[in-house]
Amino acid sequence: MWCTSCALAVEGSLKRSDGVHDVSVHYPSATLCISGTPAATQLSVLALKVKRLGYRLTELEPVGDAHARLEEESRYLTLRLMVGSLFGMWTMLASILIYASALPNEQVEQVVAWVSGAFSLPVVLFAGVPFYRAGWRTLLAKRPGMDVLVSLGVFGAVLVSIGLLWRGSSEVYFDTAVMLIVLLLVGRLVETLCRHRGLKALDALTLPNANISVYQHEHWVMVPADEVAAGMRVELAPGELVALDGTLEAPGWVNTASLTGESLPRHFHTGQKVYAGCRYLGATPLVMQVSAGVGKRRLDRLCDEMRRYQAKKGELQKLADRFAAWLSPLALVLALLTLPTALLFGTGWEEAFVRALSVLVVACPCAVGLAVPLASLAGSGQAMQQGIALRDPAALETLARIRSVALDKTGTLTTGNNSVLHWQAREGVDKHTVQRKLSAAVAGSEHPLAHALAHWSNDQREQNPEQNPDQNIEVNESPGEGRRVQLNSGEWLTLGSANWLTRQQIALPFQAEDPALAFASQVMLADEAGWLATFYLADQPVEDAAPSVKRLLASGYVVAMISGDRQGAVSWLGEQIGLAREACYAQRSPEAKARLLQALLAPTLYVGDGLNDTLSLAAADVGIAPLSASEAAREGASAQLMTPGVGGVVKLLSIAKYTRRIMVQNLFFSALYNTLALGLVAVMAIPPLVAVLAMAASSLSVTLNAARLAWAEPEENDQRAPE
Structure with a gap:
């Protein structure tokens, strides 16, 4: 497919088929989601109907094939853009010389006008072919889109220019046709590259064929x-x-x-x-x-x-589709009505054609097309200044409307490494002795908790180095439960869980366990005299977790923590960062995380760092990956935090709300321009050049308004709660 109009054309054609209940064609992923009777939804039946429109429908392609298809599309667009830019540059130069009256006489102007037309031919006949093809296909599907409008504008500008040249006039409009093609080719190429980049999230889920x-x-x-x-x-x-x-x-x-x-x-x-x-x-x-x-x-x-989550259309996408469905036909009807209306009022054929062409040029939504992307670009720059890299600037619009924020636990709200939270020893044993024996007991162990205990004990030993430290010379290990080690002094130490120590006939006194720390991972150490010490370990929250959650709650967001970790650890962390117990969900599989996320108030934001979070990042309206995220999470997220912690989430939401205000203002300016321009064209003749300048003026207005966002200081961003 060439554009969203192509997607709407296929969608509209299939919706009219008997037995089809619902159809959704997602242009970025080139995916068709359809429901209906088995006979109506057979691939062979659907492919035949799609083929009549000039498209090809196949089974869901592998990710590698999708990359190859988009690479081919990128080369296809790049070649046409190069031709359009090369020849269009000389067309524009010739037109500028004529408009500026920089030529010595009318004869020279006439020659330059013919030269302008000659240089425009490769652009019109080669670079613009994709627009004509898409316009024809959407007409066949009875869903004309912007490509029809662009094609008519290009052909209209060329035909009117040829007519003027034939009559000896040098006021040609080849530059109008060239400008429409080149600018829209740039937009389509950027769009294709963004679609290509979106496949990298799926690459991260695909293991190498080693x-x-x-x-x-x-x-x-x-x-x-x-x-x-x-x-x-x-x-x-x-x-x-x-x-x-x-x-x-x-x-x-x-x-x-x-x-x-x-x-x-x-x-x-x-x-x-x-x-x-x-x-x-x-x-x-x-x-x-x-x-x-x-x-x-x-x-x-x-x-x-x-892939199914990515193919689903959100409310904004559906609204954009409905807008595109009526905007293009309306502009086309206005342009077609201009020609007979002008003739009825006694206008000559030449001026009537010029008026119709002016309507087509005025109706081309250049300002509308710039309104949101420019604001997104400025907002992206602000986000980058705050240490947030936006992979999808369009996500800013959705971020401004977020109502629910879901956060992963391990690696997102926590550091991802266990550390000793608390310890207690039998009476009369000092910390130095405990750490000396613990260091020997955990030496050589592969258990991750042993690594945390070794780090804690080594800190003390660095402060009090010994000439002859204890070393283990024999180890008897029960994987997942504990180990017994014999030191070079002959003493035996036992390290492991409370249940395992009990099975080793080691009596545990009342003070060996603290019920208040039941959430933590518990490891006990015993020597030949019995229980020696108990250590409680936990994955500690990142430094800004608590203040960030507090600000989100104060701003009116629904905040939840969704984790695959055990209930005790999740509940404890929730208390540490200020989340209610009912907002902390533990022991959730990747599939359950995504289902739970979709049950929250939409639009939703998810922050996660692991491979198990990629499904939730796709299911959420916007996904964010923290600094330490895996490659899969980074590729599946719309934004990535470039600084430690989750404070960037709060900053990004603030920037997004300010950016959305700029977007709304830009859309208002561009809508006002179209309304006034079309009204002016309806009552008086406006040369296409003036229409082009009006388009430039409207584009300049939204550009300057977007620049306010780029120039604003970060602390000026809106901090109000979501509406």
Whole structure:
């Protein structure tokens, strides 16, 4: 498809088919969503109807094919833009010389006018072809769009200019045709590049087709992942990214944060299912039996769901479609009525044609087209000054209307690393002794909590270095539960959960556990004398989490935290940052996150950093990725914070509301221009040159108004609550 008019043409044509209940054609993703009877929604039936309009309908294409298609479209547009710019430059130069009366006599002006027309031919006959083709297709579908208006404006300018040249006049309008084509080609090329960039979110969900170790014919061989079928046995190397869904044949540590959002890696037992996208953290190779190959993995289903979310039209898009559906026909009717009306009032054929051409040029929505993008560009610049990179400047319009803000927990509201929140020891034991023994007990452990405990104990040891520190010489470990180590002094230490220590026949006194800290991860240490100390660890909130949430709540937003982590950790963090318990949702899968997000007051904003957040980032009206976000989250989000914390979310919402005010003012100015200009054209003759200048004046007005936003100081941005 060439533009949104093409999408509306296909949509309108299919809506008239028997048995079709609802149709939505999403231009940016080139996707058709249709519901109806089985007979009416067969691909073969739909493809035939679409083919009659000049388009091609196929099954949902792979992401790689979509990239290739958009790359081809980009080259197609770039070639035409180069031709249009090269030849159009000389057409405009010749026209300027004539308009400025810079030529010595009328004979020279006549020659320059013919030269202007000659240079415009490659632009009109080659660069403008996509507009004519799209205009013809939309006419066939009985849904004429802006391409019809542009095509008529171009042909009208050329025909009137040829007629004037034939009569010996040098006041030609080839520059009008050239300007319309070149400016609109620039817009279409930028639009195509933005669509191409949007596919990168899907790329991030697509794992590379790397070679993996597969057991075949009693040997381990390297095979591409897409050639591995369900039932085969594959080997996972330490630190390797899991490429396929499967069940483990031995226990091991797996980091599932990318899919579940859990702050801690999990210890999987034999027979447990592991999904593609997770990472194996064990120290030795592990064997897994494949349950789902490429194309049928959970990650593939997430990718398909994300494409469906992207293809859905929001309210703003539907409103824009309805506006485009009547604007172009109305402008076309006005231009066609101008010709007979002028003739009825005794105007000559030449002047009547010029009036009709002026109406077409005046009706071209250049100012309307600039009104929102220029304000978005200025708003994007303001956001960048505040440390926020906008991947989609158009999202500013939606951000100004946000009513609900949903935040991920791990890595977004928290630092993503556990630290010791509190500790307590048996009476008579000092901190130095506890940290000395703890350092020896956790040495060599792969458990993430052990890393946090080692960091805490090493801080103390750096302050009090010892010549002969304790070292463990023997380790007996129960994965996921605890470990017993023997020091070089002969002493035995036991480290692990309370339940595991109890099973090791270690008595735990009443003071060993603090009920007020039940939300935290608990690790106990015991020596040969019994219980020694208890450590409580938690993922701490980022520095600006609490003030940012407070400002969002004070501004009237509905704020929620949606996490895949356990309930206790989520509830505790909610209390720390000022969220009510009922606004904190724990243990939610990626699919459940997206469903819950859609139940909030729309429009919605989601802030998330992991692979498990990509579905929610697509389901939300606007998605934001924090500084530490994964590649998948960055590519799926409309904006990325370039500074630590979530304070940028508050700043961006403020900038968006101020930007939207500028957008509304620009739209008002451009609408006022069109109303006055069309009214003026209806009562008096306006040369196309004057119409072009009027277009330039209207464009200048919205440009200067948008510049106010770029020049404004960041602290001047609106802080009022959403309406």
